[in-house]
Amino acid sequence: MVRTLEHPDPADLTLQQVLEALVDPVRRRIVTQLSEAADGMSCGTFDAAVSRSTLTHHFNVLREAGLIRQTYAGTTKLNVLRTEDLESRFPGLLPALLAAGA
Template sequence: MTRTAVTSRELPHPERDEIRLEGVLHALSDPLRLQIVRELAADGGELSCSYFDLPVTKSTTTHHFRVLRESGVIRQVYRGTAKLSGLRRDDLDDLFPGLLDVLLAAADRQRARLAGRG
Protein backbone atom coordinates (compact mmCIF):
# COMPACT_ATOMS: atom_id res chain seq x y z
CA MET A 1 0.00 0.00 0.00
CA THR A 2 1.34 3.40 -0.87
CA ARG A 3 1.81 5.37 2.29
CA THR A 4 0.78 8.88 1.33
CA ALA A 5 0.32 10.12 4.89
CA VAL A 6 2.69 12.94 5.76
CA THR A 7 1.20 14.00 9.08
CA SER A 8 -0.63 12.22 11.86
CA ARG A 9 -3.86 13.81 10.58
CA GLU A 10 -3.60 12.22 7.14
CA LEU A 11 -4.52 8.60 6.63
CA PRO A 12 -2.90 6.16 4.19
CA HIS A 13 -5.02 4.88 1.32
CA PRO A 14 -4.18 2.47 -1.47
CA GLU A 15 -3.70 4.01 -4.89
CA ARG A 16 -6.34 3.00 -7.43
CA ASP A 17 -4.08 0.43 -9.11
CA GLU A 18 -3.36 -1.16 -5.72
CA ILE A 19 -7.03 -1.96 -5.01
CA ARG A 20 -7.67 -5.70 -5.34
CA LEU A 21 -10.97 -7.48 -5.86
CA GLU A 22 -10.34 -9.97 -3.07
CA GLY A 23 -9.68 -7.11 -0.63
CA VAL A 24 -12.89 -5.33 -1.64
CA LEU A 25 -14.93 -8.53 -1.34
CA HIS A 26 -13.39 -9.29 2.06
CA ALA A 27 -14.18 -5.78 3.30
CA LEU A 28 -17.78 -6.06 2.13
CA SER A 29 -18.26 -9.56 3.56
CA ASP A 30 -18.89 -8.20 7.05
CA PRO A 31 -22.49 -7.09 7.74
CA LEU A 32 -21.47 -3.94 9.62
CA ARG A 33 -19.01 -2.86 6.95
CA LEU A 34 -21.65 -3.52 4.30
CA GLN A 35 -24.07 -1.37 6.31
CA ILE A 36 -21.51 1.46 6.38
CA VAL A 37 -21.04 1.22 2.60
CA ARG A 38 -24.81 1.13 2.00
CA GLU A 39 -25.23 4.32 4.02
CA LEU A 40 -22.34 6.03 2.26
CA ALA A 41 -23.75 5.02 -1.13
CA ALA A 42 -27.22 6.30 -0.21
CA ASP A 43 -25.80 9.64 0.95
CA GLY A 44 -23.42 10.04 -1.98
CA GLY A 45 -21.11 12.34 -0.07
CA GLU A 46 -18.89 12.25 2.97
CA LEU A 47 -20.21 11.33 6.40
CA SER A 48 -18.64 11.72 9.82
CA CYS A 49 -17.78 8.49 11.58
CA SER A 50 -20.04 9.64 14.43
CA TYR A 51 -22.99 9.62 11.98
CA PHE A 52 -23.06 5.83 12.01
CA ASP A 53 -25.00 4.15 14.80
CA LEU A 54 -23.30 0.76 14.97
CA PRO A 55 -24.00 -1.74 17.78
CA VAL A 56 -20.31 -2.16 18.60
CA THR A 57 -17.63 -0.40 20.64
CA LYS A 58 -15.78 2.62 19.31
CA SER A 59 -12.60 0.56 18.85
CA THR A 60 -14.49 -2.04 16.80
CA THR A 61 -16.06 0.71 14.70
CA THR A 62 -12.58 2.12 14.09
CA HIS A 63 -11.43 -1.33 12.98
CA HIS A 64 -14.28 -1.65 10.48
CA PHE A 65 -13.53 1.77 8.96
CA ARG A 66 -9.82 0.88 8.76
CA VAL A 67 -10.60 -2.35 6.87
CA LEU A 68 -12.78 -0.42 4.41
CA ARG A 69 -10.12 2.28 3.96
CA GLU A 70 -7.18 -0.12 3.57
CA SER A 71 -9.09 -2.19 1.01
CA GLY A 72 -9.81 0.92 -1.07
CA VAL A 73 -13.57 0.90 -0.57
CA ILE A 74 -13.66 4.26 1.25
CA ARG A 75 -11.51 7.36 1.57
CA GLN A 76 -11.20 9.06 4.94
CA VAL A 77 -10.09 12.64 5.53
CA TYR A 78 -9.95 14.91 8.51
CA ARG A 79 -11.86 18.17 8.29
CA GLY A 80 -11.20 20.06 11.49
CA THR A 81 -11.76 17.56 14.27
CA ALA A 82 -14.13 15.36 12.27
CA LYS A 83 -13.01 12.30 10.36
CA LEU A 84 -15.14 12.07 7.22
CA SER A 85 -15.62 8.95 5.13
CA GLY A 86 -16.67 8.75 1.51
CA LEU A 87 -17.20 5.85 -0.85
CA ARG A 88 -14.55 5.51 -3.56
CA ARG A 89 -17.29 4.83 -6.10
CA ASP A 90 -15.40 6.21 -9.12
CA ASP A 91 -12.35 4.05 -8.41
CA LEU A 92 -14.43 0.94 -7.73
CA ASP A 93 -16.64 1.47 -10.80
CA ASP A 94 -13.59 1.95 -13.04
CA LEU A 95 -11.81 -1.12 -11.69
CA PHE A 96 -14.82 -3.43 -11.31
CA PRO A 97 -17.67 -2.09 -13.49
CA GLY A 98 -21.08 -2.85 -12.02
CA LEU A 99 -19.76 -4.71 -8.97
CA LEU A 100 -20.73 -2.13 -6.39
CA ASP A 101 -24.22 -1.66 -7.84
CA VAL A 102 -24.83 -5.42 -7.92
CA LEU A 103 -23.61 -5.89 -4.34
CA LEU A 104 -25.66 -2.98 -3.02
CA ALA A 105 -28.79 -4.19 -4.83
CA ALA A 106 -28.26 -7.71 -3.47
CA ALA A 107 -27.82 -6.30 0.05
CA ASP A 108 -31.09 -4.35 -0.32
CA ARG A 109 -32.93 -7.47 -1.50
CA GLN A 110 -31.51 -9.50 1.38
CA ARG A 111 -32.48 -6.84 3.90
CA ALA A 112 -36.06 -6.78 2.55
CA ARG A 113 -36.25 -10.57 2.52
CA LEU A 114 -35.02 -10.86 6.10
CA ALA A 115 -37.30 -8.06 7.28
CA GLY A 116 -40.25 -9.99 5.83
CA ARG A 117 -39.50 -12.90 8.13
CA GLY A 118 -39.82 -10.83 11.28
Template sequence: MATTRRNGRERVLPHPDVRTISLQQMLEALVDPVRRRILGELDAAGQDLSCGTIDLPVSKSTATHHFHVLREAGLIRQYYVGTSRMNALRRDEVDEAFPGLLRAVLVTEPDRD
Protein backbone atom coordinates (compact mmCIF):
# COMPACT_ATOMS: atom_id res chain seq x y z
CA MET A 1 0.00 0.00 0.00
CA ALA A 2 1.31 3.46 -0.85
CA THR A 3 2.20 5.78 1.99
CA THR A 4 3.78 9.15 2.58
CA ARG A 5 4.33 11.22 5.71
CA ARG A 6 2.42 14.39 6.42
CA ASN A 7 2.81 16.22 9.73
CA GLY A 8 4.68 13.20 11.07
CA ARG A 9 1.84 10.80 10.21
CA GLU A 10 1.54 8.40 7.31
CA ARG A 11 -1.10 8.95 4.63
CA VAL A 12 -2.36 5.74 3.08
CA LEU A 13 -4.14 5.58 -0.25
CA PRO A 14 -6.71 2.77 -0.37
CA HIS A 15 -6.39 0.29 -3.23
CA PRO A 16 -9.03 -2.39 -3.66
CA ASP A 17 -8.17 -5.98 -4.42
CA VAL A 18 -8.95 -6.27 -8.14
CA ARG A 19 -10.55 -9.67 -7.50
CA THR A 20 -13.29 -7.89 -5.49
CA ILE A 21 -14.18 -5.50 -8.33
CA SER A 22 -17.23 -6.39 -10.39
CA LEU A 23 -17.13 -6.34 -14.17
CA GLN A 24 -19.81 -3.63 -14.07
CA GLN A 25 -17.65 -1.36 -11.89
CA MET A 26 -14.67 -1.95 -14.16
CA LEU A 27 -16.70 -1.13 -17.29
CA GLU A 28 -18.23 1.96 -15.70
CA ALA A 29 -14.72 3.26 -15.03
CA LEU A 30 -13.64 2.46 -18.59
CA VAL A 31 -16.61 4.06 -20.36
CA ASP A 32 -15.27 7.61 -19.96
CA PRO A 33 -12.86 8.75 -22.72
CA VAL A 34 -10.75 10.83 -20.30
CA ARG A 35 -10.17 7.79 -18.10
CA ARG A 36 -9.31 5.65 -21.14
CA ARG A 37 -6.86 8.38 -22.16
CA ILE A 38 -5.18 8.22 -18.74
CA LEU A 39 -4.85 4.45 -19.04
CA GLY A 40 -3.55 4.77 -22.60
CA GLU A 41 -0.90 7.26 -21.51
CA LEU A 42 0.23 4.98 -18.69
CA ASP A 43 0.31 2.00 -21.04
CA ALA A 44 2.24 3.85 -23.75
CA ALA A 45 4.76 5.28 -21.27
CA GLY A 46 5.63 1.85 -19.93
CA GLN A 47 6.42 3.47 -16.58
CA ASP A 48 4.64 5.18 -13.72
CA LEU A 49 3.64 8.80 -14.35
CA SER A 50 2.73 11.66 -12.05
CA CYS A 51 -0.74 13.12 -12.43
CA GLY A 52 0.63 16.40 -13.77
CA THR A 53 2.54 14.81 -16.65
CA ILE A 54 -0.61 13.44 -18.28
CA ASP A 55 -2.11 16.16 -20.47
CA LEU A 56 -5.89 16.08 -20.07
CA PRO A 57 -8.61 18.32 -21.54
CA VAL A 58 -10.26 18.83 -18.14
CA SER A 59 -9.71 20.95 -15.03
CA LYS A 60 -7.37 19.77 -12.29
CA SER A 61 -10.28 18.96 -9.97
CA THR A 62 -12.02 16.93 -12.69
CA ALA A 63 -8.77 15.10 -13.46
CA THR A 64 -8.45 14.28 -9.75
CA HIS A 65 -11.94 12.77 -9.87
CA HIS A 66 -11.01 10.62 -12.89
CA PHE A 67 -7.85 9.33 -11.17
CA HIS A 68 -9.95 8.51 -8.08
CA VAL A 69 -12.47 6.53 -10.14
CA LEU A 70 -9.65 4.57 -11.80
CA ARG A 71 -8.05 3.81 -8.41
CA GLU A 72 -11.38 2.72 -6.89
CA ALA A 73 -12.01 0.44 -9.88
CA GLY A 74 -8.63 -1.22 -9.34
CA LEU A 75 -7.19 -0.03 -12.65
CA ILE A 76 -4.36 2.10 -11.27
CA ARG A 77 -2.20 2.18 -8.16
CA GLN A 78 -1.26 5.58 -6.77
CA TYR A 79 1.65 6.39 -4.47
CA TYR A 80 3.68 9.42 -3.50
CA VAL A 81 7.22 10.36 -4.43
CA GLY A 82 7.81 13.52 -2.43
CA THR A 83 4.80 15.68 -3.22
CA SER A 84 4.05 14.03 -6.58
CA ARG A 85 1.25 11.49 -6.77
CA MET A 86 2.44 8.75 -9.09
CA ASN A 87 0.18 6.45 -11.09
CA ALA A 88 0.85 2.87 -12.13
CA LEU A 89 -1.30 0.77 -14.42
CA ARG A 90 -2.28 -2.44 -12.61
CA ARG A 91 -2.08 -4.46 -15.83
CA ASP A 92 -1.05 -7.82 -14.36
CA GLU A 93 -3.75 -7.78 -11.69
CA VAL A 94 -6.47 -6.63 -14.11
CA ASP A 95 -5.40 -9.15 -16.76
CA GLU A 96 -5.61 -11.93 -14.19
CA ALA A 97 -9.12 -10.93 -13.06
CA PHE A 98 -10.45 -9.84 -16.48
CA PRO A 99 -8.36 -11.50 -19.22
CA GLY A 100 -8.19 -9.44 -22.42
CA LEU A 101 -10.18 -6.48 -21.08
CA LEU A 102 -7.33 -3.94 -21.06
CA ARG A 103 -6.01 -5.18 -24.39
CA ALA A 104 -9.45 -4.60 -25.93
CA VAL A 105 -9.89 -1.17 -24.36
CA LEU A 106 -6.37 0.13 -25.02
CA VAL A 107 -6.30 -0.76 -28.71
CA THR A 108 -5.31 2.34 -30.65
CA GLU A 109 -8.29 3.63 -32.57
CA PRO A 110 -7.70 4.35 -36.26
CA ASP A 111 -7.66 7.99 -37.36
CA ARG A 112 -11.09 9.17 -38.42
CA ASP A 113 -10.60 11.61 -41.27
Protein backbone atom coordinates (compact mmCIF):
# COMPACT_ATOMS: atom_id res chain seq x y z
CA MET A 1 0.00 0.00 0.00
CA VAL A 2 1.44 3.35 -1.08
CA ARG A 3 0.72 6.25 1.23
CA THR A 4 0.11 9.59 -0.43
CA LEU A 5 -0.70 13.07 0.80
CA GLU A 6 -2.94 15.69 -0.78
CA HIS A 7 -1.15 18.65 -2.37
CA PRO A 8 -2.86 21.65 -3.96
CA ASP A 9 -2.59 22.08 -7.69
CA PRO A 10 -0.27 24.98 -8.60
CA ALA A 11 -3.19 26.80 -10.25
CA ASP A 12 -5.04 26.73 -6.93
CA LEU A 13 -2.26 28.35 -4.89
CA THR A 14 -3.18 31.74 -3.49
CA LEU A 15 -0.80 34.50 -2.52
CA GLN A 16 -2.72 35.03 0.71
CA GLN A 17 -2.36 31.40 1.76
CA VAL A 18 1.36 31.34 0.91
CA LEU A 19 2.05 34.55 2.84
CA GLU A 20 -0.09 33.49 5.82
CA ALA A 21 1.87 30.23 6.01
CA LEU A 22 5.10 32.21 6.16
CA VAL A 23 3.99 34.50 8.98
CA ASP A 24 5.27 32.00 11.53
CA PRO A 25 9.06 32.08 12.11
CA VAL A 26 9.26 28.28 12.50
CA ARG A 27 7.70 27.79 9.08
CA ARG A 28 10.02 30.40 7.55
CA ARG A 29 12.97 28.50 9.03
CA ILE A 30 11.69 25.23 7.52
CA VAL A 31 11.40 26.87 4.10
CA THR A 32 14.90 28.33 4.43
CA GLN A 33 16.37 24.96 5.40
CA LEU A 34 14.63 23.28 2.45
CA SER A 35 15.93 25.95 0.07
CA GLU A 36 19.47 25.16 1.21
CA ALA A 37 19.10 21.37 0.97
CA ALA A 38 20.28 19.52 -2.11
CA ASP A 39 17.60 16.84 -1.71
CA GLY A 40 14.46 16.31 0.31
CA MET A 41 14.75 16.39 4.08
CA SER A 42 13.04 13.99 6.43
CA CYS A 43 10.87 15.52 9.14
CA GLY A 44 13.29 14.58 11.91
CA THR A 45 16.27 16.40 10.38
CA PHE A 46 15.05 19.98 10.73
CA ASP A 47 16.56 22.41 13.20
CA ALA A 48 13.42 23.56 15.00
CA ALA A 49 12.97 24.27 18.70
CA VAL A 50 9.41 22.89 18.85
CA SER A 51 7.88 19.55 19.77
CA ARG A 52 7.44 16.85 17.15
CA SER A 53 3.65 17.32 17.12
CA THR A 54 4.01 21.09 16.66
CA LEU A 55 6.49 20.52 13.85
CA THR A 56 3.97 18.18 12.18
CA HIS A 57 1.40 20.99 12.35
CA HIS A 58 3.84 23.40 10.66
CA PHE A 59 4.54 20.88 7.87
CA ASN A 60 0.79 20.48 7.30
CA VAL A 61 0.30 24.26 7.02
CA LEU A 62 3.17 24.54 4.55
CA ARG A 63 1.88 21.58 2.49
CA GLU A 64 -1.69 22.87 2.41
CA ALA A 65 -0.44 26.32 1.32
CA GLY A 66 1.49 24.68 -1.52
CA LEU A 67 4.98 25.58 -0.29
CA ILE A 68 6.22 22.04 0.24
CA ARG A 69 5.62 18.59 -1.19
CA GLN A 70 5.72 15.63 1.17
CA THR A 71 6.25 12.06 0.04
CA TYR A 72 6.84 8.81 1.84
CA ALA A 73 10.02 6.80 1.41
CA GLY A 74 9.20 3.71 3.44
CA THR A 75 8.25 5.03 6.86
CA THR A 76 10.10 8.32 6.37
CA LYS A 77 8.27 11.43 5.22
CA LEU A 78 10.42 13.53 2.90
CA ASN A 79 9.88 17.25 2.39
CA VAL A 80 10.87 19.30 -0.64
CA LEU A 81 10.24 22.92 -1.49
CA ARG A 82 7.88 23.35 -4.46
CA THR A 83 10.23 25.84 -6.11
CA GLU A 84 9.09 25.33 -9.70
CA ASP A 85 5.38 25.42 -8.82
CA LEU A 86 5.79 28.60 -6.78
CA GLU A 87 7.88 30.25 -9.49
CA SER A 88 5.32 29.47 -12.17
CA ARG A 89 2.44 30.78 -10.04
CA PHE A 90 4.19 33.75 -8.37
CA PRO A 91 7.33 34.65 -10.37
CA GLY A 92 10.14 35.94 -8.17
CA LEU A 93 8.23 35.60 -4.89
CA LEU A 94 10.20 32.74 -3.34
CA PRO A 95 13.65 34.16 -4.18
CA ALA A 96 12.55 37.55 -2.80
CA LEU A 97 11.27 35.99 0.41
CA LEU A 98 14.44 33.94 0.86
CA ALA A 99 16.65 36.96 0.15
CA ALA A 100 14.71 38.91 2.77
CA GLY A 101 15.39 36.20 5.32
CA ALA A 102 12.15 34.26 4.97
